[in-house]
Amino acid sequence: MQYRVKLFLFFVFFISNHFLAQTYKNANADIELRISDLISKMTLEEKIGQMQQLNLWQMNSKVIDTVAKGKVGSFLNAGNKQDKIKLQKAAVEKSRLGIPLIFGRDVIHGYKTVLPIPLGQASTWNPDLVKRGTEISAREAAEDGIHWTFAPMIDIARDPRWGRIAESCGEDPYLASIIGSAMVKGFQGNDLKSANTIAACAKHYVGYGAAEGGKDYNTTLIPERELRDVYLKPFHAVVKAGVATLMSAFNDLNGVPTTGNSFTLKTILRDEWKFDGFVVSDWTSVDELIKHGFAKDGKEAALKAVNAGVNMEMVSENYTKYLKQLVESGKISTQWIDELVAGILRIKFKLGLFENPYIRNFEESTILCKTNKAIAKEIATESVVMLQNKNQTLPLKTKSLKSLAIIGPLADAPKDQLGTWTLDGKAKNTITPLTAITKEFGETIKIKYVKAMATCRSNDTKYFQNAIDAVKQSDAALLFLGEDANLSGETHSRAFINLPGNQEDLITELSKLGKPLVLIIMAGRPLTFGNITDKVNSILYAWHPGTMGGEAISDIIFGKTSPSGKLPVTFPRTVGQVPIYYNHKNTGRPPSANQLGRTLGTPENPEGFASYYLDVDFTPAYYFGYGESYSSFNYSDLTLSKKNIDFNDTLKVSVTVANTGKYKAKETIQLYIRDLYASVTRPVKELKRFKKVEFIPGETKKINFELTSEDLKFYDINMQYNTEPGDFELFVGSSANDKDLLKTNFKLTGSKEE
Ligand code: BGC
Numbered sequence: 001m002q003y004r005v006k007l008f009l010f011f012v013f014f015i016s017n018h019f020l021a022q023t024y025k026n027a028n029a030d031i032e033l034r035i036s037d038l039i040s041k042m043t044l045e046e047k048i049g050q051m052q053q054l055n056l057w058q059m060n061s062k063v064i065d066t067v068a069k070g071k072v073g074s075f076l077n078a079g080n081k082q083d084k085i086k087l088q089k090a091a092v093e094k095s096r097l098g099i100p101l102i103f104g105r106d107v108i109h110g111y112k113t114v115l116p117i118p119l120g121q122a123s124t125w126n127p128d129l130v131k132r133g134t135e136i137s138a139r140e141a142a143e144d145g146i147h148w149t150f151a152p153m154i155d156i157a158r159d160p161r162w163g164r165i166a167e168s169c170g171e172d173p174y175l176a177s178i179i180g181s182a183m184v185k186g187f188q189g190n191d192l193k194s195a196n197t198i199a200a201c202a203k204h205y206v207g208y209g210a211a212e213g214g215k216d217y218n219t220t221l222i223p224e225r226e227l228r229d230v231y232l233k234p235f236h237a238v239v240k241a242g243v244a245t246l247m248s249a250f251n252d253l254n255g256v257p258t259t260g261n262s263f264t265l266k267t268i269l270r271d272e273w274k275f276d277g278f279v280v281s282d283w284t285s286v287d288e289l290i291k292h293g294f295a296k297d298g299k300e301a302a303l304k305a306v307n308a309g310v311n312m313e314m315v316s317e318n319y320t321k322y323l324k325q326l327v328e329s330g331k332i333s334t335q336w337i338d339e340l341v342a343g344i345l346r347i348k349f350k351l352g353l354f355e356n357p358y359i360r361n362f363e364e365s366t367i368l369c370k371t372n373k374a375i376a377k378e379i380a381t382e383s384v385v386m387l388q389n390k391n392q393t394l395p396l397k398t399k400s401l402k403s404l405a406i407i408g409p410l411a412d413a414p415k416d417q418l419g420t421w422t423l424d425g426k427a428k429n430t431i432t433p434l435t436a437i438t439k440e441f442g443e444t445i446k447i448k449y450v451k452a453m454a455t456c457r458s459n460d461t462k463y464f465q466n467a468i469d470a471v472k473q474s475d476a477a478l479l480f481l482g483e484d485a486n487l488s489g490e491t492h493s494r495a496f497i498n499l500p501g502n503q504e505d506l507i508t509e510l511s512k513l514g515k516p517l518v519l520i521i522m523a524g525r526p527l528t529f530g531n532i533t534d535k536v537n538s539i540l541y542a543w544h545p546g547t548m549g550g551e552a553i554s555d556i557i558f559g560k561t562s563p564s565g566k567l568p569v570t571f572p573r574t575v576g577q578v579p580i581y582y583n584h585k586n587t588g589r590p591p592s593a594n595q596l597g598r599t600l601g602t603p604e605n606p607e608g609f610a611s612y613y614l615d616v617d618f619t620p621a622y623y624f625g626y627g628e629s630y631s632s633f634n635y636s637d638l639t640l641s642k643k644n645i646d647f648n649d650t651l652k653v654s655v656t657v658a659n660t661g662k663y664k665a666k667e668t669i670q671l672y673i674r675d676l677y678a679s680v681t682r683p684v685k686e687l688k689r690f691k692k693v694e695f696i697p698g699e700t701k702k703i704n705f706e707l708t709s710e711d712l713k714f715y716d717i718n719m720q721y722n723t724e725p726g727d728f729e730l731f732v733g734s735s736a737n738d739k740d741l742l743k744t745n746f747k748l749t750g751s752k753e754e
Contacts, residue, residue, distance in 0.1 A: 023037035024037040024038035024041070024097075024354070025098075025354065027352075027354070027355050031346060031349045031350065034345075034349055034354075035342050035345050035346060035349065036342075038097065038099070038345060039338050039341060039342060039345070041097060042097065042341070044323075044324055044327060044328075044334070044337070045070070045071070045324065046070045046095075046096070046097060046099075047337055047338070047341045048071075048319055048320060048323045048324060048337075049069075049070045049071040049072055049073055049320075050073035050099065050312075050341050050344050050345065051073060051306075051311060051312050051313060051319045051323070051337075051340060051341065051344065052071065052072050052073060052074075052312070052313055052317060052319050052320045053072070053073065053074040053075065053076060053104070053280060053312050053313060053314045053315070054066075054072050054074075054075055054076075054315065054317075055075070055076050055077055055283075055314075055315050056075050056076075056077060056078045056079060056083075056087075057077055057079075058079075059079050059083045059086070063087070064086060064087065064090045065090075067087055067090040067091050067094070067095065067101065068090045068091075068094035068095055069095065070091075070095040070096055070097065070099065071320065072101070073099070073101065073102065073312065073344060074101055074102045074103070074104060074148075074280075074312060074344075075087065075101060075103055075104070076103075076104040076105060076106075076150075076314065076315075077105060077423075078101075078103050078105075080144075081144060081145050081359055084103055084145040084359065085145070085358060085359065087101055088100060088101055088357050088358055091357070092357045099345075099348070099354075100348060100353040100354060100357035101353075101357075102147050102148050102199075102344075102347070102348055102351070102353065103145060103146055103147050103148065104146070104147070104148040104149070104150060104201070104280075105141065105146045105148075105149060105150070105423065105424075106149065106150045106151070106421055106423055107137050107138075107141045107146065107149035107150075107151060107198070107424075108149075108150070108151050108153070108167060108421040108422075109121065109133075109137075109151075109167075109419070109421065109422070109546065110133070110136075110137050110140075110376065110422070110425060110546060110547070111137045111140035111141045111144075111146075111367070111424050111425075112140055112367045112368050112424050112425060112426065112429065113136060113137070113140060113367070113368050113372040113373060113375075113376050113425075113429075113546075113547050113548075114376065114418045114419075114422050114425035114430070114546040114547040115133045115137065115375075115376050115379050115380070115546045115547075116379055116380050116383040116419070116543050116544065116545045116546045116549070117166045117167065117419040117420065117421075117488075117524060117543050117544045117546075118151075118152065118153060118166070118167050118168060118169055118179075119165060119166050119167070119168060119169070119170060119524070119525075119543055119568060119569065120379075120380070120383035120419075120542075120543030120544065120545060120546075120565075121133065121169075121179065121183075121379060121383060122168075122169040122170045122175060122176070122179045122568035123382075123383045123384075123385055123541075123543065123565040123566060123567065123568050123627070124379060124382035124383050124564075124565060124692075125175070125565075125566050125568075125668040125690055125692050126379075126382055126692050127178050127179055127181070127182035128182070129375075129378060129379055129382060130179055130182045130183060130186070130379065131182040131183070131185050131186035132186065132375050132379075133186065133375055133376070133379050134151075134152075134182070134183045134184075134185075134186025134187045134200075135186040135187075135189070135196070136366065136371070136372045136375055136376075137149075137186075137187070138186065138187045138188075138189070138196060138197050138198045139196045139197075139366050140366060140367045140368075140372065141198055142195060142196060142197070142198055142360065142362075143359075143362055143365055143366065143367060144359070145358075145359035146198060147198055147199060147351055147353065148198055148199040148200075148201065148244070148245065148347075148351075149187060149198055149199070149200060149201060150201045150203060150247060151183065151187070151200060151201065151203070152169070152179075152180045152183035152184065152187075152200065152202060152203075152238070153167040153168055153169075153203050153204065154168070154169055154176045154177075154180035154202055154203075154234035154235060154238065155167075155168050155203070155204055155206075155207075155208045155209035155231075155249075156168070156170075156171060156172075156173060156176060156209050156210070156230055156231050156233075156234070157170060157171060157209040157569065158171045158209070158210070158569075158570075158578075158579040158580075158581045159209070159210075159211070159213075159214040159578055159579050160214070160497050160525040160526040160527075160569070160571075160572065160575075160578060161213070161214025161215075161493050161494055161495060161497060161525075161575065161578060162209065162211055162214040162215075162216065162493050162525075163216060163420070163487070163488045163489050163490065163491065163492030163493045163494070163524065163525070164208075164209070164216060164488075164489065164490055165209070165488070165524070165525045165526075165569070166419060166420050166421075166488040166489055166524030166525060166543075166544070167420065167421060167489070168209060169234070169568060170567075170568030170569040170624075171568065171569045171570060171581045171582070171583075171624065172568065172582075172583065172624065172687050173229070173230050173231075173233035173234055174233070174686070174687045174688060175568055175687060175690075176233070176234040177233055177234045177236075177237035177238075178237075178690075179568075180202065180234045180237060180238050181237050181238055181240075181241040183200065184200045184202070184238050184241045184242065184243045185241060185242075187199070187200040188200050188242065188243070188244065192244065192347075192350045192351045192352070193350070193351065193352035193355075193356075195356075195360040195362065199244035199245055199347055199350075199351060200238075200243050200244060200245070201243070201244070201245040201246060201247050201280065202234075202235055202238045202239075202243045202245075202246045202247070203246065203247035203249070203282070204247055204248070204249030204250065204251075204258070204282060205235055205246045205247060205248050205249055205258060205264065205265070205269070205279070206227070206231055206232055206235060206249065206253065206258060206264050207220040207222050207227060207231045207249070207251055207253045207258065208220070208249040208250065208251045208258070209231070210222055210231065210251075211251060214493050214578065215493050216490060216491045216492075216493050217250045217251065217491070218251065219251065219252045220251045220252065220253050220254075221254055222253065222254065224715075224719065225680065225714075225715045225719065227253075228715050228721075229714055229715055230583075232264075232268065235269075236273060239269070239273045239275050240273075243277065244277045244278075244347045244350065244351075245277050245278050245279065245280060245347060246269070246275070246277070246278075246279045246280075247279070247280050247281070247282055247314075248261075248265065248279055248280070248281050248282060248285060248305075248310050249282055249285070250282050250285050250288065252292055252294075256294070257285070257288070257289055257292045257294050258285075259281050259282065259285040259286055259288070259289060259305050259308070259310055260289050260294055260295070260301075260304035260305050260308045260310075261308055262307065262308040262309060265279060265308045265309035265310065266308060266309045269309065270309060276343060276346060277343055277346065277347050278311035278312060278340070278343035278344045278346075278347060279309060279310050279311050279312070279343075280310070280311065280312040280313075280314050281305060281310045281312065281313050281314045282314060283314050283315050284314070284315045284316040285314070285316075286301050286302065286305045286310065286313045286314075286316050286318050286319070287301060287316035287318060289301040289304055289305065298316075298318040298321060298322060299318070299321075299322040299325070299326065301318050302318035302319050302321070302322040302323055302326060303322070303326050303331055303332065305318075305319075306319070306323065306326070306332055306336070306337070306340065307332060307336070309340070311340040311341070311343045311344050312344060323337070368429055368547075373547065373548055376546055376547050376548040377548035377551050377552050377555075378552075379546075380542075380545040380546055380548050380549050380551075380552035380553075381552040381555060381556065381561055381564075382564050382565060382666070383542070383543055383545060383552075383565050384540050384541065384542045384543075384545070384552065384553065384556055384563050384565050385540070385541040385563065385565035385566060385567055385626075385627040386538070386539070386540055386541075386556075386563035386565075386627060386628040386629070386630075387539040387540070387541055387622055387626070387627075387628065388533060388536070388537075388538055388539040388628070389537070389538045389539075389628055389630075390537045390538065391516075391537060392630075393476075393516045393518060393537035393538045394518060394537075394538045394540075394556070394557060394559070394630065395556070395557060395558055395559025395630060396476060396518075396557055396558055396559070398441065398444070398445070398558060400475075401445055401475050401476060402445065402446060402475055403445060403446040403447075403448070403473060403474040403475050404437075404441075404445050404446070404447050404448070404474050404475065404476055404477070404478065405447075405448050405449075405450065405467070405470040405471045405473070405474035405476070405477040405478070405515075406433070406434055406437065406447060406448070406449045406450075406477075406478050406480070407449075407450050407451075407452050407467045407470065407471065407477055407478065407479045407480070407506075407510070408451065408452055408453070408478075408479050408480035408481045408506075409451055409452065409453045409454070409455055409456050409458075409480070409481070409484070410456065410480040410481060410482055410484070410520075410522045411432065411433050411434045411449060411451070411478070411480035412432045412433070412434035412435070412449065412451070413432065413480075413484065414427035414428070414430035414432050415427040415430070415485060416456075416484040416485045416486075416522070416544070417430060417432060417485075417522060417544055417545060417546070417549045417550070418430060418485060418544060418546055418547065419485050419488070419489075419524055419543070419544025419545075419546070420485055420488050420489025420490070420492070420524055420544070421489055421490075422485075425546070425547060429547055430546075430547050430549070430550070431547065431548055431549070431550040431551050432549075432550040433478070433480060433520070433549070433550040433553045433554060434449055434550070435550055436550035436551040436553070436554040437478075437550075437554045437557075440554060440558075441558070446474075448470040448473065448474060449470075450463065450466045450467045450469075450470045451463065452464060452466065452467035452506055453501060453502060453503070453506065455484060455501070456481070456482065456483060456484045456487070456500050456501055456503070457484070457487075457500045457501040458501045458502060459501050459502050460502070461502060461505065461506075464505075464506060464509055467506065467509075467510060468509060468510065468513065471510050471513050471515050471517075472513055472515075474515065475515070475516075476515055476516040476517070476518065477510060477515055477516070477517050477518070478518050478520060478557065479506075479507065479510065479517060479518065479519045479520065479536070480520050480522065481499055481503045481506070481507070481519065481520070481521060481522075482499065482503075482520075482521040482522040482523040482527065482542075483500060483522070483523040483524055483525070483527070485524070485544060487500065487523075487524065488523070488524025488525050488544075489524060492524075494525075495575070496575065497525060497526070497527050497528050497572075497575050498527060498528050498529065498531075498575075499521075499527060499529050499532070504529070504531055504532050507519065507532045507535050507536060508532065508535060511532075511535035511536065516537045517535070517536040517537055517538075518536065518537060518538045518539075518540070518557065519532075519536040519538065519539045519540070520539075520540045520542055520553060520557075521539065521540070521541050521542065522542050522543065522544055522545065522549075523541070523543060523544070524543070524544055526567075526569055526570070526571040526572065526622075527571075528571075528572060528573060528574055528575060528621065530573050530574070530600065530621055540553065540556065540557075540563065541565070541567075559630065559663075562629050562630040562631055562663045562664070562665035562666070563627065563628065563629060563630070564627070564629060564665060564666035564667070564668070564692070565627050566625050566626060566627035566668045566670075566734075566735065567622055567623070567624055567625060567626050567627060567735075568624070569581075569624065570582055570620045570622070570623060570624045570736075571620055571621040571622035572620055572621060573600065573616050573617060573619075573620065573621045574600060574616055576613065576616065577613065577616060577620070580620050581624070582623060582624035582625070582684075582685055582736040583624075583683040583684070583685055583686055583687070584683060584684060585681050585682075585683060585684065586681070586684050587611040589609065589610050589611050590610065590611055590684075591610040591611060591612040591618040592610070595607075595610060595612060595618065596617055596618070596619065600615060600616050601615055602614075602615055603615055623735045623736045623737040623740070624687075624735070624736040625668070625670050625687070625734070625735035625736045625737075625740075626734075626735040626736075626737065626740070627668075627735070629661070629663070629665045629666075629667065630661065630662075630663040630665060631659050631660070631661030631662065631663040631664075631665040631667075631695070631697065632659075632660045632661040633657055633658065633659060633660065633661075633667045633695070633734060634657070634658045634660045635655055635656070635657055635669075635732065635733055635734070635742050636655070636656045636658075636742075637654070637655060637656040638653070638654075638655045638730075638732050638742040638743075638744050639653070639654045639655070639744075640652070640653055640730070640744060640746055641653075642746070643745075643746050643747065644746065644747045644748075644749055645709075645746060645747070645748055645749075646709075646748070646749055646750040647709045647723065647748070647750050647751065648709075649708070649709075650706050650707070650708050651706065651707045651708070651746060652704065652705075652706055653671060653689075653704065653705040653706070653707065653730065653732065654702055654703065654704045654705075655669065655702070655703050655732045655742065656700060656701070656702055656703075657669055657693070657695070657700070657701055657703055658695075658698075658699070658700040658701075659695035659696065659697055659698060659699050659700075660698075661697060662697050663697060664694065664695070664696045664697065665694070665695060666692055666693065666694045666695075667692070667693060667695060667734065668690055668691070668692045668693075668734070669690060669691050669692075669693060669703050669732065669733075669734070670687060670689075670690045670732065670733060670734065670735065670736070671687070671688050671689040671690065671705050671707075671730070671731070671732050672685040672686060672687055672688065672730070672731040672732075672736065672741070673685070673686055673688050673707075673711075673712070673728050673729065673730050673731070674686070674728065674729040674730075674731075675712065675714070675724075675726065675728055676726060676727045676728060676729060677726055677727070678714070678716070678724050678726060679716045679717035679718075679724060680714070680715075680716060680717050682714065685731065685736055687736075688705075688707060688711050689705045689707070691703055691705070703732075705732075709723040709748060710723070712728070712748065723748065724748075725747075725748045725749050725750060725751065726747070726748060727745060727746075727747050728745060728746050728747070728748065729743060729744070729745050730743070730744050730745065730746060731743050
């Protein structure tokens, strides 16, 4: 009997021990238990290994050995499917604990089916559509064994000189929060374990878009209130939306580089927002702490980045080289290392990598499939912003149009139309405007194509005559101009943001022929082109529209669909106005309407005493939120449920919008507020809600919004996130321009405690 009890106890001990020993491998165990079990089994070297990400352009045997020794936790750009399988095999089958690798890649705006650049996607003001775009991108990338993308980029960008504005969602914290969250939800779905989803990475944390002078990687100086009210807003939104990871940035923020900034990485991200995923540094940004003058050497760089809260080092290898010594000498606590490693493992567990480390089996490939192309086309279509349409030149009337000139270096530039950051998009899969238009109308309309300039940047005029001849012989001309892909993106900042090369001269020459000219600008940033707006009839701003851009633009030009894009960023008249953004402060001497009408150039009668330039109108060329339609919309009856609200009320706002034109079209109805006085000055307008709605001709709809005191919060004089009682203006309309808005007002009374 006694013997039997002993045997039973031994059996229980053996089983529970065995079970505990395997907890981290047990798919049914709680993730937190799995993490602590695994960490308890890891050596310091193995923990440091998880914190190192390497770039791998070229597969080699040395790297397999590094993986097998548990010295790397992640790769970016890890070759083709076979390479990834080999690497993962080494991690899972050869390393002591079998911890899978996480493969990252820049899937920025589409994978093989390339979507418009993010700034173009933000121009759709259609978060559901944007979400569908990231869903298909996630699935395409997952088919190639990618687990993790370095997107979305939600840096607030108020400076069009900055080349990375192309990758951003524009200048507004609310729009960037909504679009950025939609992107995160699209990439990640409801379950990171699903074969169709990948982890997202919100970047670049934080303030990177405020680079001085628009020069990439440059210093940023952002007071804490503005940091919190503007630059951090979209990051907080995506953390609430469940983003798995963040990327620390390159910039020096108020004297402390963001990759070594414990205020943003620890105090705000972890302590205030309770983020429990992980932060990866940007490419060698740990190393760059030395050049910033923030660390003496690699060892101090590793110390500062780790202590600030950067879980994983990208590319440079200071963690691998120095963390062991730093922990052993007590400069970094083991507990902190465990916490940082836990963040990485948490995402690996959530992705289901321990159960499914290898590329999943997909019954069918969706890469470049019909559905994906249709979604890419829909996004491209909604991203096009019509800025001008004199005499309703657009849409072109196919019945009367017998001949058409297609001019310009971007009419048939399959790589350029993909835009910046397209590692996997191929020119051969791109449908250019020339291809799309010729395919659809080549039989019925005589099309003459002349490139006219060797590149967008050419300064010679030797092909102009061919273009002139083609336009002369045609009923109308489409001019595809703007920037090639190479002029925007990382480190591609510009001091001049006009149409490059000889483009203005080309337009001027062609305008002399008296034919209807439609200018289609493809670009990665707002450009200044006030000199030529009078010389063309219509202007479509198409950004870099991606794989399906040609069909999307063709559909708009020929009226299959009405343009519905709205600007996510203010367009300056001249680069000298930069930074120019709609949600600026009023100042003590704001310019008034009677000071409008300044033309560019030194004035005859210099007149001062207001906050403006002598030599240019104080208004922008095009306002935030602006975008024309083939139809027209009338706004009326802006009504509030109450004129006085307290802190617990919901303010109901309604407005009547009617399609008074002849086309079925979508309109984005925008709601702004202005807090008229407060313990600190507030912007002249802040976007608080928007809705994109489709209307058939003649249709009238009542559009409803709701606001609460939560929507009126800001960082007050004591740096508390509060709503203050007082008077507010509320605007609803079609852009941030006063003349496009109906206006009313309300009062908030009482206090939060009541
Ligand atoms: C960029 C990041 C990008 C990373 C990895 C860096 O140069 O700033 O946005 O995700 O490279 O490719």
